[in-house]
Amino acid sequence: MRDLKSIISQMTLEEKAGMCSGKDFWRLKSVERLGVPEVMVSDGPHGLRKQSGDADHLGINDSIKAVCFPTASATAASFDRDLLYRLGDALGQECQAENVSVLLGPAVNIKRSPLCGRNFEYFSEDPYLTGELSAAHIQGVQSHHVGTSLKHFAANNQEYMRMSCSSDMDERTFREIYLAGFETAVKKAKPYTLMCSYNKINGEYASENEYLLTKILRDEWGFDGYVMSDWGAVNERVKGLKAGLELEMPGSGGCTDAEIVEAVKNGELDESVLDRAVERILDVIFRYVDNREQQTFDLDAHHHLAAEMEKECAVLLKNNAMLPLTRGDKIAYIGGFAKTPRFQGGGSSHINSSYIPCAFDVTSKKCEILYAQGFAHDKDEIVPELFAQAIETAKQANAVVVFAGLPDSFESEGYDRSHMRLPDCQNRLIEEILKVQPNVAVVLHNGSPVELPWADKVKAILEMYLGGQGVGEATDALLFGDANPCGHLPETFPIQLEDNPSYLNFPGDGKHVNYAEGVFVGYRYYEKKKMKVLFPFGHGLSYTTFDYSDLKLSSDTMTDDSIVTVSVRVTNTGTVAGKAVVQLYVKDTTGAANRPEKELKGFTKVALDAGESKTVELQLDARSLSWYNEELHDWYAASGTYEILVGESSADIRLQANLSFETAKKLPFVVTMNTTTAELLAHPELVDAVRAFEQSLKKEDEQPASEVASEAVSDEMAYQMYLASPLRSMRSFSGVPTQTLLDHINNLNAILKKSF
Ligand code: BGC
Numbered sequence: 001m002r003d004l005k006s007i008i009s010q011m012t013l014e015e016k017a018g019m020c021s022g023k024d025f026w027r028l029k030s031v032e033r034l035g036v037p038e039v040m041v042s043d044g045p046h047g048l049r050k051q052s053g054d055a056d057h058l059g060i061n062d063s064i065k066a067v068c069f070p071t072a073s074a075t076a077a078s079f080d081r082d083l084l085y086r087l088g089d090a091l092g093q094e095c096q097a098e099n100v101s102v103l104l105g106p107a108v109n110i111k112r113s114p115l116c117g118r119n120f121e122y123f124s125e126d127p128y129l130t131g132e133l134s135a136a137h138i139q140g141v142q143s144h145h146v147g148t149s150l151k152h153f154a155a156n157n158q159e160y161m162r163m164s165c166s167s168d169m170d171e172r173t174f175r176e177i178y179l180a181g182f183e184t185a186v187k188k189a190k191p192y193t194l195m196c197s198y199n200k201i202n203g204e205y206a207s208e209n210e211y212l213l214t215k216i217l218r219d220e221w222g223f224d225g226y227v228m229s230d231w232g233a234v235n236e237r238v239k240g241l242k243a244g245l246e247l248e249m250p251g252s253g254g255c256t257d258a259e260i261v262e263a264v265k266n267g268e269l270d271e272s273v274l275d276r277a278v279e280r281i282l283d284v285i286f287r288y289v290d291n292r293e294q295q296t297f298d299l300d301a302h303h304h305l306a307a308e309m310e311k312e313c314a315v316l317l318k319n320n321a322m323l324p325l326t327r328g329d330k331i332a333y334i335g336g337f338a339k340t341p342r343f344q345g346g347g348s349s350h351i352n353s354s355y356i357p358c359a360f361d362v363t364s365k366k367c368e369i370l371y372a373q374g375f376a377h378d379k380d381e382i383v384p385e386l387f388a389q390a391i392e393t394a395k396q397a398n399a400v401v402v403f404a405g406l407p408d409s410f411e412s413e414g415y416d417r418s419h420m421r422l423p424d425c426q427n428r429l430i431e432e433i434l435k436v437q438p439n440v441a442v443v444l445h446n447g448s449p450v451e452l453p454w455a456d457k458v459k460a461i462l463e464m465y466l467g468g469q470g471v472g473e474a475t476d477a478l479l480f481g482d483a484n485p486c487g488h489l490p491e492t493f494p495i496q497l498e499d500n501p502s503y504l505n506f507p508g509d510g511k512h513v514n515y516a517e518g519v520f521v522g523y524r525y526y527e528k529k530k531m532k533v534l535f536p537f538g539h540g541l542s543y544t545t546f547d548y549s550d551l552k553l554s555s556d557t558m559t560d561d562s563i564v565t566v567s568v569r570v571t572n573t574g575t576v577a578g579k580a581v582v583q584l585y586v587k588d589t590t591g592a593a594n595r596p597e598k599e600l601k602g603f604t605k606v607a608l609d610a611g612e613s614k615t616v617e618l619q620l621d622a623r624s625l626s627w628y629n630e631e632l633h634d635w636y637a638a639s640g641t642y643e644i645l646v647g648e649s650s651a652d653i654r655l656q657a658n659l660s661f662e663t664a665k666k667l668p669f670v671v672t673m674n675t676t677t678a679e680l681l682a683h684p685e686l687v688d689a690v691r692a693f694e695q696s697l698k699k700e701d702e703q704p705a706s707e708v709a710s711e712a713v714s715d716e717m718a719y720q721m722y723l724a725s726p727l728r729s730m731r732s733f734s735g736v737p738t739q740t741l742l743d744h745i746n747n748l749n750a751i752l753k754k755s756f
Contacts, residue, residue, distance in 0.1 A: 019036075044106075073448065076124045085139055092146045105149065114417070114448045116159060125492065127179075150193075154206060158506065159416050160508075166513070198232075313464075318541070324480050325441075332399075402458075406445070434457050440460075441462065488538050492536055502517055546648065556658065558661045563620065571611075584600070584644065588627075629667065639661055639662050666755075675726060
């Protein structure tokens, strides 16, 4: 164990301030005389972007050759924790081999709108899936003592004005949707570092938000690493340091270090706050430095791994008995992506890929294949000759696979998409091909949902997402059945952009963006509104079929501290081996809060040979049933019945069981003059006292209402008015003196106190 405190005690004030910002774009500073070496950080998240040579001031000079693994848009579709661990493990090896101490990722922001330019780097519209998969990614990287930087903390769900815009939302939405993924990753996988986001949250920059960086992150979740800024996210350095932002990246040429020194000297900043920050940074530096591994970085082996992973990620969205194709049939690949696949997005995650075999080359080595480019794949423009050649080729073939997708310029860090469509030239070409060829499959390359106006006319759709540099091999294997598709959608494909819940409030006016849809993000919204979608959350087909049976709960009752194991038997009922993604959703039927129809709370992927059955187990605890209660400032599930739903997608639930939950948690409740009858009657312990009080007010000579009066005020109306009446109204309607009411209120509060 290093004596960090002793090292810090020997540092000058300037050295300590210096440790809190980068030396350049990628390196932290060293203090050689005290044995603190210089360490490097690099992007992330789905490959190593280590800049070769000296860092330039924007960090965009050439980076070393590396392997681009499938992006998070794709790996999320694997629904496979092991796959994410293997990805992290490979990246950790690469970092050790290249002497990179922290890999900047994973990025876990929620895909609030399909338009966010950076969606390809993010996992899902669902925080549970996001949290589970990112935790596995972190565990894999950190198994090599290389740090991760979980980013972008928090509520950074768009690129538009990302450095200044304020993401405005209520506490419940923040906790349930936008923080929950971070929370799981921090608690389960303990990332060495977190990267705060550029944006403000409810008016305060994330980089100086004490509630976020200290209260939630450290005090509640137990984070024990350091927080770094996103590149250039620092607003007021000293305020940030006090709030819990330890490291500023990149450096500021010394100006903000000088501000820290000055603040200590003039008493504005307690030196112990600086010491604590330096200690946290040194601790992470030495976790890496003291555990160096002799690693080699095998580009070919990792390329192979990237291709294998992508086979597990692609989602077969539709298949009307067209796929798998048969080698030797007269098949045409149409679309430039067949020769130049789009496999990653633009910006800081851009990998200098070692080798990118395309689907056309891979397939051509195995069987004859026709090809036509069809459209210019880098812009939205019809090129008449290409168009005509494609139609001719489509006529000659027995089946056509169109390689469609978003061009680079449509999807990148730094700006959002302006619409959800594919380039019009691609849609036009697909429509024209359909006029001459009945057997059309479409392969998609995109990092986020697109509108598919021809979806009901083509026979098959295979979503590859931005699948990394092995996408060509994976596409070939999946199209011809050498691999069986087993990805499932980590997000909903709405029919059109206007259906998306954030539509009216995305991306805001540049100063503020109002998360008005609250917790109803993605399927939580579409299901509640009973809206038709193109493809639902969790959807994914296979070349085989699965049957679900024997749903069992280890207990049909649950309390705050118990765990219930859900088991279900899955059988491969087809003729080929495949992998099923078992999804568990929970539906709250207690009526205690306005909640989504159901929410994902468990999943697992299971490999099954043809005819094979396996029983899988998933665990639930009180948190699985809970929502975030703003009065308690805590997670809460009301006592009552919860439906446990198991299926193959959010829209394909196969089995259901009831779970009865009993909580000892009580919501804060104090009776006042403004408490309504309905609120009183919702508390069983008060009902007798309320009834007794009402009885005591009954007058002996009370006359029943006349017929005319009953017509004007129906029984239902009278009852509803009674429920909605605050206690104070008894003064006006029942002539109850104020003091009598106050005595009644005191009595009710005393009963409540006793029952706590
Ligand atoms: C991005 C981060 C990235 C950093 C360093 C920023 O612009 O938002 O995700 O890690 O640059 O490249």
